Amino acid sequence: MKKLPGKTSGSGSAGWKETLCSKCKALCCKYITVEIEEPKDDEDLDNIRWYMIHEGVGILVEKKCWMVRMNARCRYLRKDSTCGIYEHRPEACRQYETENCDYRTVSEGVPKAYREFEDFEKFRNYVKGRWRRKKRKE
Numbered sequence: 001m002k003k004l005p006g007k008t009s010g011s012g013s014a015g016w017k018e019t020l021c022s023k024c025k026a027l028c029c030k031y032i033t034v035e036i037e038e039p040k041d042d043e044d045l046d047n048i049r050w051y052m053i054h055e056g057v058g059i060l061v062e063k064k065c066w067m068v069r070m071n072a073r074c075r076y077l078r079k080d081s082t083c084g085i086y087e088h089r090p091e092a093c094r095q096y097e098t099e100n101c102d103y104r105t106v107s108e109g110v111p112k113a114y115r116e117f118e119d120f121e122k123f124r125n126y127v128k129g130r131w132r133r134k135k136r137k138e
């Protein structure tokens with residue numbers, strides 16, 4: 001599930017048909033994520049609102065990791081969902097593994113520690129709820 005720094009393999013290599021990726025439409029090769037700081041005040045929230053008013057942009061929160069997600073298909077993703085530069089794919093693609101990947105999320109359900117937001121109002125309510133809980137603990 002965690003998408004930092006990036007993506008998966010996906011290839012026409014030997015043994016490809018036996019892999020989980022061969023059953024998938026390369027879900028993880030159709031967006032990127034960039035880590036951000038957890039918002040601390042209204043100014044931070046407004047900056048994130050700016051991200052989220054753009055189509056195809058959302059926020060992911062997984063434990064203490066906050067990320068902007070931007071839908072963007074990889075230029076090297078082939079029509080058959082294999083990687084066109086498998087031998088030379090970026091390190092981020094190499095490091096991303098199927099253990100908690102998007103395909104598993106779709107087939108097995110979203111882990112409890114994971115939140116995804118497309119709607120800014122819902123995101124703001126989530127963040128403000130966290131602020132309130134933190135304040136009560138102080």
Ligand code: SF4
Binds near residue numbers: 021028029101103
């Ligand atoms: S989402 Fe998972 S199964 Fe699909 S291509 Fe990426 S790593 Fe492979």
Ligand code: SF4
Binds near residue numbers: 077083085
């Ligand atoms: S380089 Fe290959 S593995 Fe990486 S995102 Fe593109 S298609 Fe997917």
